[in-house]
Amino acid sequence: MSIEKNVKRYTITSALPYANGPKHIGHLAGAYIPADVYARYLRLKGEDVVFVCGSDEHGTAIPNQAMKEGTTSQAIIDKYHVLIRDCLYNLGISFDIYHRTSEPIHHQTSQEFFLNLYHKGLMTEETSDQYFDEEAKTFLADRYIIGTCPKCGNPNAYGDQCEKCGSSLSPRELINPRSTLSGKPPVLKPTKHWYLPLQDYEKWLGEWILDSHKNDWKTNVYGQCKSWIDAGLQPRAMTRDLDWGIKVPLPDAEGKVLYVWFDAPIGYISATRALFQELSDHKKTFSTPQRNFGAVKAEDWKKYWSDSETKLVHFVGKDNIVFHCIIFPIMLHASGEFIVPENVPANEFMNLEGDKMSTSRGWSIEMHEYLEDFPNKPDVLRYTMLTNLPETKDSEFTWKDFQAKNNNELVAIFGNFVNRALVLTQKYFDNQVPARDALTSLDEKVIADLKEFPSRIAASIEAYRFREATAHLMDLARLGNKYLAETEPWKLAKTDMNRVATILNIAIQISGNLAVLAEPFLPYTAQKLRDMLNLSRLTWQQTGSADLLSNGHSLNEPSLLYEKIEDGVIETQIKKLNDKKNQMELASQPATPLKPEIVFDDFSKIDIRIGTVIAAEKMPKSDKLLKLTVDSGLDKRTILSGIAKHYSPEDILGKQVTFIANLAPRKMMGMESQGMILMAEDKDGKLRLLQPNETVAPGSTVS
């Protein structure tokens, strides 16, 4: 059972975007929009909240991207930091600071964190043999080593993963490894690294998550954590041999940096620290304070990370659960100086038009693309995402839905109600808020209903049910439309202006409430509506009232809050999406690099033959393996082949196949495979049989 703690302040974090490229809108669904709603809501309530984020700029993928773009790591992070930051701000994500992990204060914070654990004896040292490029004089990150995959024979498998068969590898498993830096085979050299013994904290995690957060964490998050904890944790290296990152602050650690997943979450702390540093210095290099923090001292950041009366909430996507629920909390807990998160309301993924979003495959809507194509419409995207957040399972974004949400809800319900109320007031009362006369029971009921909305919306937000909260907001506009439909003030205008005055007063009060209550969800709309109503910023506590705007208060000229989106615009986007994907497929897949040269003798050692599949069945307990019996001309042999995802046993039965006949037998899943079937791999990873043009006798050799 979780203990309700007395919350004095909130620290809200959104996952740090990795600055190796643009980010698509799926990220918004997980980490940014829900966090922003939460933060804006708390600020409206007057809570003491900081909302921090920043670019994650370390790790091997940054230098990788630099190589791809033919530039430096620094240039990459500078470019994408600015791009991502500006997109997030333009979408209304109200960070108090958007920092970056390349800043000195973050290096310092991370190093202090590391040293603290080190000096407490909480890190273990281990020396192991790692690949070293003698020419480049550097240890090679897993990704920088290419070799033959021991599992599928792909000659260009990376040291951490074979992209052909998808298996995760360690560099030592590669056959004939070579460095991508020099092309030479690397040599093994001993290197020392520092590990965090995660397994020592299993008991603590069990108590903290499994016992005390069983009821208040989302089931997907809790289940994921339980799965990890039950499986047992392993020591995890917190350092790497790399020249891009934060130096390990120890004397014997030349050429070593902190593991990017060690330093990245510390970025939340550094960002908070930088925020208070800038506030106390009256500088705004990275900070964009969203409220008046008053006079603060640089050390005040500590309250947001150390005080038990602070509620820490991490907003992340499901890919980040393990880091934010297991590894980072262990770091925080082990340090003895920091609080651990109160909740990690991770969302699932948002798919796009029926397929997974992916920047690299071109199946995505990038944030900057949206902002270019739909300038001044950040709220439409926010609304569409909010109504369809993947809170309990993967959800789906479609352009048609985007159009429908805009046209049928934002325009037809929200915008229309406000417009009706304002236009009628302009028409009958010269843009002055009319005074209410005697109330009918309907009026009283509407006023009573209105009063319920703030607490209803608040309850949903506080339970991290943002989709539901958004629906409640729209229901308030519905209440307004219904009220006007039932009272028909345009008819009464001919007979009873006192009645019209009463009705429009109430309609205007509902609009005023919308202006405040919409702020967490639709900040640009809220601003525009406040301007129209000539209303200053109010607090959440003031809402629910039917006296937000006083009698005689002057309104400004009404204008439309939203505009319709025509079919053509949507068709253009769908076409653009498909074009982008097709273009990516052609462009993004460079031919795999050439293998080192061989001589004829090397080739002739391989006995390649044609055989016929005379029996085929699924390998029990395996998703990937097919057990084939092949008539090789010489014998009938068993060959296990990892093609189950591409061919069913019926597909392949009776087919001629090309196989390596003299490969040493190898046991897999307890069964011996006597050879290897050759396959062509298409760009999308599909495997296709390699067959002779016309049928040949089983056992025919290939040369």
Add this chain to the structure above:
RNA sequence: GGCGCGGUAGCUCAGGUGGUUAGAGCGUUGGAUUCAUAACCCAAAGGUCGGGGGUUCAACUCCCCCCCGCGCUACCA
């Protein structure tokens, strides 16, 4: 295969600890209306709650088995 999360109206999704006729929005159909960006408002049609067992007076809700989707993980010599 193991583990986790899902599988509810045409579509996108809600449905603490089992209990009257299973909900919302959109879409569809019909009605009403004209203040409003032909929008709003009312109503109806539409679901054997993935399939099969079981527990119970009673299950969408608990248990078991199976099928499908997603994620992690193991096996694609």
